[in-house]
Amino acid sequence: xxxxxxxxxxxxxxxxxxxxxxxxxxxxxxxxxxxxxxxxxxxxxxxxxxxxxxxxxxxxxxxxxxxxxxxxxxxxxxxxxxxxxxxxxxxxxxxxxxxxxxxxxxxxxxxxxxxxxxxxxxxxxxxxxxxxxxxxxxxxxxxxxxxxxxxxxxxxxxxxxxxxxxxxxxxxxxxxxxxxxxxxxxxxxxxxxxxxxxxxxxxxxxxxxxxxxxxxxxxxxxxxxxxxxxxxxxxxxxxxxxxxxxxxxxxxxxxxxxxxxxxxxxxxxxxxxxxxxxxxxxxxxxxxxxxxxxxxxxxxxxxxxxxxxxxxxxxxxxxxxxxxxxxxxxxxxxxxxxxxxxxxxxxxxxxxxxxxxxxxxxxxxxxxxxxxxxxxxxxxxxxxxxxxxxxxxxxxxxxxxxxxxxxxxxxxxxxxxxxxxxxxxxxxxxxxxxxxxxxxxxxxxxxxxxxxxxxxxxxxxxxxxxxxxxxxxxxxxxxxxxxxxxxxxxxxxxxxxxxxxxxxxxxxxxxxxxxxxxxxxxxxxxxxxxxxxxxxxxxxxxxxxxxxxxxxxxxxxxxxxxxxxxxxxxxxxxxxxxxxxxxxxxxxxxxxxxxxxxxxxxxxxxxxxxx
Numbered sequence: 001x002x003x004x005x006x007x008x009x010x011x012x013x014x015x016x017x018x019x020x021x022x023x024x025x026x027x028x029x030x031x032x033x034x035x036x037x038x039x040x041x042x043x044x045x046x047x048x049x050x051x052x053x054x055x056x057x058x059x060x061x062x063x064x065x066x067x068x069x070x071x072x073x074x075x076x077x078x079x080x081x082x083x084x085x086x087x088x089x090x091x092x093x094x095x096x097x098x099x100x101x102x103x104x105x106x107x108x109x110x111x112x113x114x115x116x117x118x119x120x121x122x123x124x125x126x127x128x129x130x131x132x133x134x135x136x137x138x139x140x141x142x143x144x145x146x147x148x149x150x151x152x153x154x155x156x157x158x159x160x161x162x163x164x165x166x167x168x169x170x171x172x173x174x175x176x177x178x179x180x181x182x183x184x185x186x187x188x189x190x191x192x193x194x195x196x197x198x199x200x201x202x203x204x205x206x207x208x209x210x211x212x213x214x215x216x217x218x219x220x221x222x223x224x225x226x227x228x229x230x231x232x233x234x235x236x237x238x239x240x241x242x243x244x245x246x247x248x249x250x251x252x253x254x255x256x257x258x259x260x261x262x263x264x265x266x267x268x269x270x271x272x273x274x275x276x277x278x279x280x281x282x283x284x285x286x287x288x289x290x291x292x293x294x295x296x297x298x299x300x301x302x303x304x305x306x307x308x309x310x311x312x313x314x315x316x317x318x319x320x321x322x323x324x325x326x327x328x329x330x331x332x333x334x335x336x337x338x339x340x341x342x343x344x345x346x347x348x349x350x351x352x353x354x355x356x357x358x359x360x361x362x363x364x365x366x367x368x369x370x371x372x373x374x375x376x377x378x379x380x381x382x383x384x385x386x387x388x389x390x391x392x393x394x395x396x397x398x399x400x401x402x403x404x405x406x407x408x409x410x411x412x413x414x415x416x417x418x419x420x421x422x423x424x425x426x427x428x429x430x431x432x433x434x435x436x437x438x439x440x441x442x443x444x445x446x447x448x449x450x451x452x453x454x455x456x457x458x459x460x461x462x463x464x465x466x467x468x469x470x471x472x473x474x475x476x477x478x479x480x481x482x483x484x485x486x487x488x489x490x491x492x493x494x495x496x497x498x499x500x501x502x503x504x505x506x507x508x509x510x511x512x513x514x515x516x517x518x519x520x521x522x523x524x525x526x527x528x529x530x531x532x533x534x535x536x537x538x539x540x541x542x543x544x545x546x547x548x549x550x551x552x553x554x555x556x557x558x559x560x561x562x563x564x565x566x567x568x569x570x571x572x573x574x575x576x577x578x579x580x581x582x583x584x585x586x587x588x589x590x591x592x593x594x595x596x597x598x599x600x601x602x603x604x605x606x607x608x609x610x611x
Contacts, residue, residue, distance in 0.1 A: 007401070012138050015167045016401040025162035027123040027130075033088070034110035035077040037067045044069045047108040049079065054087040054097045054114065057135045059104050067109065077109045082127040084117040084134070085110060086161070092154040096143035100131040115158070125171040126178040133166060133399050169401070176405040177398045179457075183417040184391045187483060190513035191384040195377060202373040209366045210324050212355065216369075219362045223355035231313035232321065234346040236287070237303035238276050240268045252301040254278060256286045259294040259307070268302055276303040283310040283322045287344040291329040295322050308346060316356075320363035323370050328352055415472060417514075419456040420479040422448060422526065424511035427486050427502045429530045435538025438500035439465050442473055443545035444533050450552060450603045452525045460606045464576035466545040467606050485511050532595055543580060543588040546573055548599055555601030563589060 007014050010021045039048050046067040053060050067073055079085075079101045087097040090113075101108075110116060117130075124130050133139060146160040169177065208214035212223045240253060250267030258265070278284065282296045287306045303309055310325075312318045329344075336342040357363050397403040426444050430436060446467045449456050460467035480486035485508050489501040515523065533541060550569035554561050563586065570585055571577050592598060 010165075010167065012165050012167045013400060016169070016404065018170065019401055020168045021165050022123060022168050023162065024164050024166060027120055027166065027168065028117060028162075029120045030118040031158070032076070032116050033112050034114050034116065035074055036112040037071060037073060037109070039065045039067055039111070041065055042068070045107075046071075046073050047105050048073075049085065049101075049108055049110045049114060051087045051090050051094075051097075051113045054085055054099045056097055057099055057131055059085075059099050059101060061104055064105075073109045079108045079110055079116075084119070084127050084131050086115040086117060086134075087113065088115050088157075088161075089113045089153075089155045092144075092147055092149060092151045095147050095149075095154045096140065096156050098131060098134040098139075100127055115161075123168060123171075125174045128182055129174040129178040130166075132178070132181060132395055136395065136399050138400070139164070139166065167400070173405060179416050180398060180405065181391065181394060183420060183479065184387055184394065186417045186421065186514045186517075187510055188384055188387050188391065189517075190510045191380055191387065193513050193516075194509065195380050195384065198373065198377050198380065202370065202377065205373065206323060206326075206370060209369065210327070212357070216362065216365050219357070219359070219365070221358045224358050225353060225355045227351065227353045229350040231316045232350060233311040234285070234349040235275075235303070235309045235311055236346050237305045237307045237309075238272070239305040240270065240272065240302060244269065252298070253304050254284065254296075254301050254307050255304050256288050256306050258298075259284055259286045260290065272302055277301075278303050278309060281318075283318055283325075284308065285310070285325075285329065285344065285349070289342055291333040291342075291344050293322050293325050293329065295319075308344070308349070310349075315360055317360050317363035317367055319367035319371060320357075323367060324354075324356070325349075325352075328354060415457040415475045416455065418454060419445070419458075419472060419476055421511055421514045422454065422456070423476040424480070424485050424504070424508060425515045425526070426530060427480075428504045428508050428512065429527070430534050431503055433534045434536070435541065436501065437538075438473065438502070440533075440538055440541050441502055442466075442468065443541045444530070445472070445476075446545050447533065447548060447597070448526055448529055450548065450599065451529055451597060452522060453602050454522075459604065460549070462573055462606065462608050464574045466542050466573075467549045483507070483510070529597070532597070539580070539584075540588060540591075543570075543585055544592060544597065546570055546577070547585070547589055547592060548597065549573075549606045552599035552601060552603065553605055555599055556603075556605045 003009055003014055006017055008017050012021055015021070034049075037048060039050070044066040047064050048067050049059070050065060052063060081101065081103045083101040085099050085101060087095060089095060090097070119127060119130060142164045143156060143161075146164070147154045147156050149155055168174075209216070237254070244250065244267055250269040251272075253266050253268045255266065278296055278301045280297045280299050284294045284296050284303075285291060285308045286294070287308055293310075310318065310321060312321060329349075332344070332348060333342055336344075357366065394403075398405070423441070423445055426441060426448065430440070430444060433440070443466050445456070446458075446460060446469075448454065449458060456472060458469050458472050460469045462468070477488060480488060480502070484505055487503045487505055489503065491499050491501070518526075536544065547566060547570055550573065551561065551566055553559075554565065554569070559565070566589060567582065567585055
């Protein structure tokens with residue numbers, strides 16, 4: 001296959017001509033295995049990251065172990081923000097996973113199965129970038145190739161690891177790639193937090209509604225204690241033996257494992273009774289290991305052995321019992337003693353005796369509320385998974401050089417995700433204020449960025465309306481359109497020009513979730529300034545933004561500052577500034593002093609365009 005112009009063939013695949021290929025040892029500043037600490041599930045002040053916490057590119061905190069109490073870990077094993085962790089031992093399939101530590105916990109250490117990488121800044125500008133490139137298909141293939149051991153226990157030894165080859169772009173392109181991917185990563189993180197919050201809300205609702213502690217409007221009367229055999233039968237599947245993997249002329253066979261995941265779907269094409277046919281909407285329960293009920297949604301299928309189905313009388317609501325049985329069956333699972341796999345019998349379910357709502361209509365109402373919550377969570381999970389697929393596609397193209405960030409590189413610009421997040425937050429706060437539109441949005445971004453000392457990768461130049469950065473605004477516009485957090489309406493004004501209106505959509509909550517990641521003091525500083533800008537009309541916003549720029553410029557240049565100098569610079573900014581009277585500009589200057597909107601010389605000097 002012919003190689004496209006501007007690209008070259010290497011041992012890591014086809015990459016851009018200006019990229020290099022380096023051995024891992026060439027780009028490392030240091031590497032270190034963690035400490036060999038005794039640990040357990042018992043809570044202590046020192047969480048310990050182990051091989052099970054390393055997932056592909058991120059840290060998994062679903063299960064945390066701790067260094068045993070009374071053991072003091074070494075300072076050299078303390079994790080720091082940006083550390084890249086490598087899993088040296090695991091199963092043959094999982095060994096070699098790489099993840100980046102981003103202060104997921106206030107303090108944590110790492111154990112001896114993990115290796116920490118520190119990189120030479122001459123070659124690597126972003127640990128976020130190198131974390132991603134070590135998780136590409138090309139890198140994973142190399143790592144699997146040097147893994148030694150059996151299917152269940154395998155290791156990657158340092159002597160082999162140091163010689164894997166990695167494609168390395170220029171420092172500027174590394175930063176640009178990391179910025180582009182961190183943008184979507186921030187949205188995924190925000191959705192994960194939102195999903196967790198919704199799940200916690202649902203958990204609280206279940207605790208209230210399924211115990212009768214909280215009654216829905218219109219329902220009263222005591223809950224009635226019933227033995228479940230009164231209105232519920234637990235049907236156990238049949239041991240169908242003729243399994244095969246071709247679905248042609250067969251029916252899907254439901255196995256215990258299918259209730260949690262679809263590892264390998266099997267089918268059956270022998271004789272069977274219609275009594276064992278399952279449809280979407282049936283409630284199934286695994287009888288081995290995990291007893292949590294499952295609301296089946298995979299359609300027409302056949303109930304196999306060690307899987308049970310709830311059969312409910314007409315006076316009871318099946319969906320209510322799907323939710324209602326989750327807690328007692330989980331308790332049953334935890335109390336069941338077993339050396340290998342825990343087992344559930346049909347008597348375990350039918351002999352349950354618990355209080356239930358006195359009417360089917362109350363059961364149905366409770367189930368509907370919880371079902372609506374589940375649907376909302378599922379919609380968020382679908383959106384998050386879609387973003388993950390987008391990120392995966394972007395990674396493959398950006399980390400192999402198939403797509404180049406040429407515009408950003410040629411202008412030596414890297415615009416961080418913060419510009420999108422703060423820009424969306426500004427829209428959400430100011431969209432109904434006086435004079436709202438693209439100009440007021442840009443001046444607000446300028447003031448927030450400089451006043452709150454936030455680096456948006458901006459390079460403002462002088463414009464008639466004040467500091468102007470079209471590349472920054474185009475970037476923010478593109479992100480609003482891409483993720484549909486903000487709707488942009490474009491209309492022609494009375495002079496034939498275009499007026500841009502920015503309106504938040506319901507999906508702006510994703511931006512607000514990301515904004516909540518800022519420290520509280522930063523959030524308060526931004527919001528205090530936006531509350532002041534919200535009261536300004538467009539003229540006042542333009543005056544304050546321009547005055548802030550000329551004042552800040554004088555501080556940067558260490559020039560004298562008084563009202564006369566500031567007003568002279570203001571009117572020298574552009575001919576358009578003569579539209580504002582001296583009295584109006586002075587009032588703007590006094591307002592800035594009164595409200596504490598005073599520059600300190602932070603940021604870049606704003607000059608005329610050199611073009």
